[in-house]
Amino acid sequence: MSASAKLQLDQMTPRQIVEELDRYIVGQTAAKKAVAIALRNRTRRQQLSEDLRDEVYPKNIIMIGPTGVGKTEIARRLSKLSGAPFIKVEATKYTEVGYVGRDVESMIRDLMSTALSMVKVELQSSLTAEAQLHVEESLLDLLLPGSRKDGESTVSDTREKFREKLQRGDFDDKRVEIQTSSKASGPVMEIFSGAGMEDVGQNLGGALGNIFGGKAKKRSVTVKQAREILFAEELDKLVDMDQVTEIARERTQSMGIIFIDEIDKIASRSSEGRGGADVSREGVQRDILPIVEGSKVSTKWGTIDTSHILFIAAGAFHISKPSDLIPELQGRFPIRVELEELTRSDFQRILTQPKNSLLLQYKALLKTENVEVIFTDEAVARIADYAFEVNQMTENIGARRLHTVMELLLEELSFSAPEIPGQSITITPAYIDERLKPAVSDQDLGRFIL
Numbered sequence: 001m002s003a004s005a006k007l008q009l010d011q012m013t014p015r016q017i018v019e020e021l022d023r024y025i026v027g028q029t030a031a032k033k034a035v036a037i038a039l040r041n042r043t044r045r046q047q048l049s050e051d052l053r054d055e056v057y058p059k060n061i062i063m064i065g066p067t068g069v070g071k072t073e074i075a076r077r078l079s080k081l082s083g084a085p086f087i088k089v090e091a092t093k094y095t096e097v098g099y100v101g102r103d104v105e106s107m108i109r110d111l112m113s114t115a116l117s118m119v120k121v122e123l124q125s126s127l128t129a130e131a132q133l134h135v136e137e138s139l140l141d142l143l144l145p146g147s148r149k150d151g152e153s154t155v156s157d158t159r160e161k162f163r164e165k166l167q168r169g170d171f172d173d174k175r176v177e178i179q180t181s182s183k184a185s186g187p188v189m190e191i192f193s194g195a196g197m198e199d200v201g202q203n204l205g206g207a208l209g210n211i212f213g214g215k216a217k218k219r220s221v222t223v224k225q226a227r228e229i230l231f232a233e234e235l236d237k238l239v240d241m242d243q244v245t246e247i248a249r250e251r252t253q254s255m256g257i258i259f260i261d262e263i264d265k266i267a268s269r270s271s272e273g274r275g276g277a278d279v280s281r282e283g284v285q286r287d288i289l290p291i292v293e294g295s296k297v298s299t300k301w302g303t304i305d306t307s308h309i310l311f312i313a314a315g316a317f318h319i320s321k322p323s324d325l326i327p328e329l330q331g332r333f334p335i336r337v338e339l340e341e342l343t344r345s346d347f348q349r350i351l352t353q354p355k356n357s358l359l360l361q362y363k364a365l366l367k368t369e370n371v372e373v374i375f376t377d378e379a380v381a382r383i384a385d386y387a388f389e390v391n392q393m394t395e396n397i398g399a400r401r402l403h404t405v406m407e408l409l410l411e412e413l414s415f416s417a418p419e420i421p422g423q424s425i426t427i428t429p430a431y432i433d434e435r436l437k438p439a440v441s442d443q444d445l446g447r448f449i450l
């Protein structure tokens with residue numbers, strides 16, 4: 001997202017934020033409002049005098065609601081629209097075998113790392129023109145070695161002719177040899193650092209960086225590929241990483257959002273004895289507490305103060321309740337919002353209204369086969385009915401049911417679409433009944449395929 005888009009979002013009022021969320025998420029107004037207010041408070045805080053600013057803490061939120069009603073979706077959309085560094089973690093991952101005692105501070109490092117990439121892209125976007133110029137010169141050097149120095153005029157004339165051709169793409173398929181530095185072996189390092197063992201990853205990354213990147217390697221590539229590779233390298237060279245780190249750290253501290261999913265899974269039921277699992281769950285809560293309360297976490301990019309990071313927790317709380325969390329943690333999540341169970345008509349709206357609605361997705365997919373799919377209003381209502389019924393009949397998985405129902409409904413069409421290009425298929429209630437009735441009337445079958 002560009003810096004200017006971010007600026008706009010900073011200025012959005014809670015109502016505008018809710019309207020933005022409305023484009024993707026049906027209903028759940030209370031949750032949207034709570035989240036919008038928390039975000040706006042963030043902006044408000046930025047405008048306070050420094051001493052007062054430090055007194056104002058973000059009001060963290062717990063979203064409570066059954067499965068598949070939009071908790072994670074709200075957070076996901078928020079991250080896309082807020083321009084703030086955002087990460088999502090599952091609280092349960094800190095209780096897993098192998099992760100026990102794993103330091104929960106890694107979430108802060110992950111957040112910072114997200115901020116870094118974000119800021120880097122923003123700063124780089126202002127450098128693209130400059131980078132492109134450099135790349136063009138480098139490519140001309142490769143195509144016409146020795147032509148850069150303005151020696152004889154014939155040489156620079158040729159260079160200018162080449163430049164025109166280069167810009168037209170005439171050389172795109174021509175092969176050239178380029179020197180690639182450590183960046184070209186990036187994917188190798190990503191495999192390691194992506195495995196979630198950031199400290200090990202960092203060290204390994206360094207070691208691998210030396211092995212692969214210490215020496216530049218020669219590679220033969222097309223001009224088109226060379227342009228991309230050189231462009232990425234040029235951007236890396238031009239961007240001032242100290243500046244990126246500085247901005248990213250500031251943004252992490254004052255605008256960061258951490259979404260802690262499955263928080264209910266680390267709440268222990270007080271009615272039960274304190275078994276081993278309970279102890280480890282409570283342990284995770286105690287580990288998380290200082291971070292939520294505000295502490296200084298050291299990272300390789302410097303110390304990060306977590307006092308003003310916004311935490312949004314979410315959980316179904318089927319078995320446990322928010323009051324089963326340790327009191328200190330409860331106190332740090334003063335805002336509770338309940339998400340509602342979705343109704344039949346919500347299902348209908350989810351199918352059709354969001355900008356990325358399921359029906360639009362399926363229509364677009366089949367359009368690539370030159371098959372047009374039309375859903376009548378009655379058909380939409382019928383699909384919603386089926387999803388609703390199946391949720392009642394088997395397990396209620398909320399709007400996720402729409403995905404399984406749609407998949408089964410369109411399975412046959414997806415399979416045969418390439419054989420009927422140019423056709424237009426209208427999905428009617430009768431079509432739906434034919435496809436879905438067998439699965440719904442046979443409970444055992446339904447359990448497996450819906």
Ligand SMILES: Nc1ncnc2c1ncn2[C@@H]1O[C@H](COP(=O)(O)OP(=O)(O)OP(=O)(O)O)[C@@H](O)[C@H]1O
Binds near residue numbers: 027067071074316354
């Ligand atoms: N209110 C809604 N509006 C639009 N789509 C929704 C809504 N609720 C759920 N969905 C759809 O259902 C899917 C699952 O929703 P989501 O991931 O938000 O569930 P959740 O509430 O986080 O459930 P869980 O407790 O199981 O994590 C989403 O990908 C989205 O497509």
Ligand SMILES: [Mg+2]
Binds near residue numbers: 071072073261
């Ligand atoms: Mg979720």
